[in-house]
Amino acid sequence: MSGSNVLSVSMSRCSRCPAGSDGICCELSEAQFKDLSQLMRHRHFEAGSQIVHQDDTSGLFAIVVSGTIKLSRMLPDGRRQIVCFLSEADCLGDLYKGISHDTAECVTEVVLCCFPRKPFEAVLKKHPELEHRLFLRAMNNLDETREWLFALGRKKSPERVAMFLLWLLRKKDTRLSDGSNLSDASFLHCAFSRQEIADFLGLTVETVSRQFSKLRRAGVISLHPDRCIEILDLEALQLLSETSS
Amino acid sequence: MSGSNVLSVSMSRCSRCPAGSDGICCELSEAQFKDLSQLMRHRHFEAGSQIVHQDDTSGLFAIVVSGTIKLSRMLPDGRRQIVCFLSEADCLGDLYKGISHDTAECVTEVVLCCFPRKPFEAVLKKHPELEHRLFLRAMNNLDETREWLFALGRKKSPERVAMFLLWLLRKKDTRLSDGSNLSDASFLHCAFSRQEIADFLGLTVETVSRQFSKLRRAGVISLHPDRCIEILDLEALQLLSETSS
DNA sequence: CGCGTCTTTGAGATCCGTCAAGGCCGGTGG
DNA sequence: CCACCGGCCTTGACGGATCTCAAAGACGCG
Numbered sequence A, B: 001m002s003g004s005n006v007l008s009v010s011m012s013r014c015s016r017c018p019a020g021s022d023g024i025c026c027e028l029s030e031a032q033f034k035d036l037s038q039l040m041r042h043r044h045f046e047a048g049s050q051i052v053h054q055d056d057t058s059g060l061f062a063i064v065v066s067g068t069i070k071l072s073r074m075l076p077d078g079r080r081q082i083v084c085f086l087s088e089a090d091c092l093g094d095l096y097k098g099i100s101h102d103t104a105e106c107v108t109e110v111v112l113c114c115f116p117r118k119p120f121e122a123v124l125k126k127h128p129e130l131e132h133r134l135f136l137r138a139m140n141n142l143d144e145t146r147e148w149l150f151a152l153g154r155k156k157s158p159e160r161v162a163m164f165l166l167w168l169l170r171k172k173d174t175r176l177s178d179g180s181n182l183s184d185a186s187f188l189h190c191a192f193s194r195q196e197i198a199d200f201l202g203l204t205v206e207t208v209s210r211q212f213s214k215l216r217r218a219g220v221i222s223l224h225p226d227r228c229i230e231i232l233d234l235e236a237l238q239l240l241s242e243t244s245s
Numbered sequence C: 001c002g003c004g005t006c007t008t009t010g011a012g013a014t015c016c017g018t019c020a021a022g023g024c025c026g027g028t029g030g
Numbered sequence D: 001c002c003a004c005c006g007g008c009c010t011t012g013a014c015g016g017a018t019c020t021c022a023a024a025g026a027c028g029c030g
Helices: A030-037 A117-126 A128-154 A157-176 A194-201 A205-217 A234-240 B030-037 B117-126 B128-154 B157-176 B194-201 B205-217 B234-240
Strands: A004-007 A041-045 A050-052 A060-066 A069-074 A080-086 A103-106 A110-116 A187-189 A221-224 A228-231 B004-007 B041-045 B050-052 B060-066 B069-074 B080-086 B103-106 B110-116 B187-189 B221-224 B228-231
Touching (some): A030 A117, A069 B128, A110 A117, A128 A194, A157 A205, B080 B128, B080 B194, B110 B117, B157 B187, B157 B228, B157 B234
Antiparallel strands (some): A004 A041, A060 A110, A221 A228, B004 B041, B041 B110, B050 B103, B069 B080, B187 B228
16 A cells, blocks of 8 residues: 555535546435445555555455556566556455455556445445446446457457557547547547556567557557657558458 | 257256356345246257357346356457356346347357346346345456456466366366265366367467377376366476466 | 368468667756 | 756567468267
C-alpha cells in the first residue's frame, strides 16, 4: 500500500463522484447507499505505486474513482503479463476469495473508493441488485479477456498493436459519451509506456515500437510528444486489426 | 442445433443428475428447485456437433450434465482460438446478453440441461442465491482465463504443453474426488485432438505434436493408444510448466 | 484388409526476441 | 541559458522458436 493516502468522503450520494453514471454505486436506493456509505473510504495513490501484490490476502475491494490501474501476473524469472486494465468505475479486488492472483499497480495517479471486503460482502447479501451489477461486470470482463486471449493466441504483432489502438479509441469514446466535452475524435492520449503496452500484448518493447513506427510510416497514425497519438486512417487500422498478411 | 435430441427430465430433485454435487442446481431449496424444474429440458448432442454459433442470438442457457464442450472464436481467414472448455456442472450461455461471441461445439458426446434464457433470468431474480453461485463461477472462470492469457502471452510451447497436461490432471483429480472410483492417478484419457489442443494453446498441431514427442523422449510422459497419456514424472512436468530455457 | 483421418517427422521460411547502440526529452544543477 | 544525466523510445543486426509446407506413419473403422 505504498504511496496511499486516506481521504474522507464528504459527498452526499457521491453526487460528485467522477466514477459517475457508470459505477455500481449510481442508481442505488437510499437504503443501499446508506449501507455502503458507512464503509467507504477514499484513498489516493501515486502513479507507479503498488496497491495489491500477487498472492496478497489483505481483502480489499474498491471502485476506481479516477486513474488507470494495471493487473499483472509474473513468473519468478521476471516475465510479466498484464491481464487487465482498470479505469473509472471499474472494480478492484476479489470478492469471496482470500487471495488475489494479480498484482495491482497504478499506471497513473489513482483515487479509489475502498471497502473492507467482508462487510462489503454483507451489504451485497442484503442488496442482491448490487451483486447483480457486479455479475454483469464480471461477464463483460470475461468476454473482453477472451477477446485478448484470442489476440495473444492467434494474432501477429501488427494486428495486436492495431487492436490496442482501437481499444484505446473505444475506451476514450465511451468516456466522452458519458457527457463531457468532445475533443478531436482522432486524438488519443496514451497513458501507457511502451513497456506496459508490450506486457499487455504479449510482445517486447522493441516489437511494439517497430509496429508504431510502421504505422506512422504507412500514414495510419501520427506520433506526437507526451505519448499523444493521432489516428489518421481509422479504416486502415480496423483492417489491420484482423488481417495477417 | 445440429445433432440435438430433446429428452424428458424424469428425476425428482435431479438426484441422479451426473452434474452431481458440483452444479448450481444442487443445494437448492424446494422452492428454488420447483421454479427451475418447470423450465429444464435435457438435450443430447453428438461429438463434433455445434450447439451455438458465434454471433448467435438464440438465447440458450444450459448446465453441462456430461461431456466436454469447447468455446472458440474465429477470424474470417480461418484462424481459430479456443477460449474455454466446459465440462460437467459448468454453465453454457450468456445471461442478460442478446448474443454470444463464442461458438460452442462438442468435443465429446454431450448432455445438457437446458433453460430458455429469459424465464431462467426471472428465476434468478427471484432467487438471488442462485445468481450468487453463478457470480462465483464467473469469477473463477475469469481467473482461469487470465492464467491462460498469461500463458499465451509469455510462455513458450514446452511450458504451454506442460501446463495443459497439468490442467488435464487437475481436472481429472477434482472429478474423481467427487466420490467416484480412483483409477491410476497418473493415467489420463485425453478427449482432445491435437488440433484442439493447438487451438487452445495458441500453437499449431505440429508444434504440439513435437512437444509431446519431446516429453516422451525425455521420459516425462508415455503415449498410449486411444489418446491415453501416462504421466511418468510429475515434478518434471511442473518444473517445465514455468521454465523457459 | 483398405481407406480416411489423425499424428508424427523433417526441411525451409518467417516472425519476433535478444542484444546493442543511438536518439529524444525532461529535469537538474552549474 | 546551457551541459549533463537518466529514463524512455527507436532502430538495426542477428539468432532462435515456431509456422508452413510436405510426406510418411499410425490408428480406428468398416
